[in-house]
Amino acid sequence: MLRIGIAGFGFMGRTHYTCWNKVEGAKVVAICDVNPNIVEDTKKAVGNIGDAQPEIDFAGIDLYADFDKMLSEAKLDAVSITLPTFLHPDFTIRALSGGVNVMCEKPMALNVAECEKMIAAAKSSGRLLQIGHCVRFWPEYAKTKQIIDGGEYGRVVAASLRRLGSAPTWSADNWFGDEQRSGGMALDLHIHDTDYVQHLFGMPRAVASFGAKAPGGGLAHIVTQYIYDGEPVITAEGSWAMMPSFGFEMSFNIVLEKATIVYDLTRDPMFKICGVEGEPFTPEVEKGDGWLLQIAHFAKTIAGEKLEPVTTLEQSRDSVKIVAAEKESAEKMQIVSIS
Ligand SMILES: NC(=O)c1ccc[n+]([C@@H]2O[C@H](COP(=O)([O-])OP(=O)(O)OC[C@H]3O[C@@H](n4cnc5c(N)ncnc54)[C@H](O)[C@@H]3O)[C@@H](O)[C@H]2O)c1
Numbered sequence: 001m002l003r004i005g006i007a008g009f010g011f012m013g014r015t016h017y018t019c020w021n022k023v024e025g026a027k028v029v030a031i032c033d034v035n036p037n038i039v040e041d042t043k044k045a046v047g048n049i050g051d052a053q054p055e056i057d058f059a060g061i062d063l064y065a066d067f068d069k070m071l072s073e074a075k076l077d078a079v080s081i082t083l084p085t086f087l088h089p090d091f092t093i094r095a096l097s098g099g100v101n102v103m104c105e106k107p108m109a110l111n112v113a114e115c116e117k118m119i120a121a122a123k124s125s126g127r128l129l130q131i132g133h134c135v136r137f138w139p140e141y142a143k144t145k146q147i148i149d150g151g152e153y154g155r156v157v158a159a160s161l162r163r164l165g166s167a168p169t170w171s172a173d174n175w176f177g178d179e180q181r182s183g184g185m186a187l188d189l190h191i192h193d194t195d196y197v198q199h200l201f202g203m204p205r206a207v208a209s210f211g212a213k214a215p216g217g218g219l220a221h222i223v224t225q226y227i228y229d230g231e232p233v234i235t236a237e238g239s240w241a242m243m244p245s246f247g248f249e250m251s252f253n254i255v256l257e258k259a260t261i262v263y264d265l266t267r268d269p270m271f272k273i274c275g276v277e278g279e280p281f282t283p284e285v286e287k288g289d290g291w292l293l294q295i296a297h298f299a300k301t302i303a304g305e306k307l308e309p310v311t312t313l314e315q316s317r318d319s320v321k322i323v324a325a326e327k328e329s330a331e332k333m334q335i336v337s338i339s
Contacts, residue, residue, distance in 0.1 A: 003029045004080065007032045010172075014042060019296075023299045030061060030064060031063055032063075032065065032070045078100060078299075078302055079102055081095070082105050084171070086181040088107075100127065101298075104130070107131075112317055119313045131311060135195060159233075162250070162252070163190060165247070166242050166243060195316070197234055198319055202228075207225065211327075211330030
């Protein structure tokens with residue numbers, strides 16, 4: 001049995017808990033959180049995509065406020081790092097150095113230099129580090145990549161992706177609203193689409209971004225064109241500026257020569273392929289959500305299965321790099337090249 005720890009038991013910690021409970025042969029045995037009221041506070045609703053509010057059964061789980069104590073006592077095979085972003089590098093490196101495999105939430109870190117330190121720690125420890133770029137595993141997004149790569153509908157002419165909501169309000173001290181700790185909306189939210197663009201099309205040559213400033217600084221809304229050699233017109237829009245009653249939209253339109261692939265979480269059906277002729281249809285996709293599928297993949301890898309990596313550490317670092325270029329582009333109102 002894989003002994004699993006979770007560090008940071010807010011929205012994503014609870015989401016990882018739900019996922020680990022569904023992974024055969026794994027058990028959450030320890031949770032670390034500095035919040036002394038964590039047991040009571042887990043009853044509050046949080047998050048932006050439904051279905052993430054588990055009943056937590058704390059029986060048989062050791063609770064810690066001190067991460068090093070958890071590492072030394074709990075005999076973990078792996079730990080989910082679901083802490084505020086600025087803590088990802090330090091906690092990840094400490095876990096890896098202690099011989100524990102790490103599933104760390106996205107974004108990998110606040111900047112490329114910190115990502116490099118995490119990559120070096122993973123290499124020298126010989127343990128697995130996977131970053132939670134769950135959109136690569138999200139069933140409709142994974143299916144879309146498979147369809148594009150299969151080539152049956154020709155090449156991609158254009159793609160537009162959106163991830164729109166209001167600013168997260170669930171964190172106790174609003175660390176999300178502090179650019180120094182979260183990287184702001186572009187690094188926290190919009191990176192999901194940046195990373196998926198990288199997954200589909202590789203590294204862009206440059207980016208052209210426009211942004212609307214949030215009242216307290218940072219970006220509230222961003223639109224980016226990812227510039228590739230050749231024709232495809234690839235754009236993504238991210239926002240924390242929507243009104244709460246808007247809810248949350250994650251969506252895309254991928255325009256291929258012989259089909260348009262449409263996904264929108266807010267529509268029914270959410271996913272469809274509109275071909276040259278006939279009615280649109282919804283292809284079969286894998287069961288579960290991206291959070292569960294990425295953790296299942298991670299669990300199989302640490303159990304020794306040889307799987308094709310869906311996301312590499314270098315790609316996770318490169319998504320942080322692209323977002324940094326997007327922020328610079330929006331700030332300077334200039335196209336920014338990516339080296
Ligand atoms: N993959 C996704 O879809 C997704 C969605 C939301 C958030 N995230 C990412 O997950 C991470 C966590 O976000 P969240 O929404 O769960 O935040 P959150 O504020 O809900 O939870 C963070 C938890 O960490 C605890 N914590 C803070 N400092 C600590 C410390 N030093 N030691 C132990 N515990 C500590 C807090 O008490 C809190 O319970 C962030 O990096 C965020 O970007 C990913």
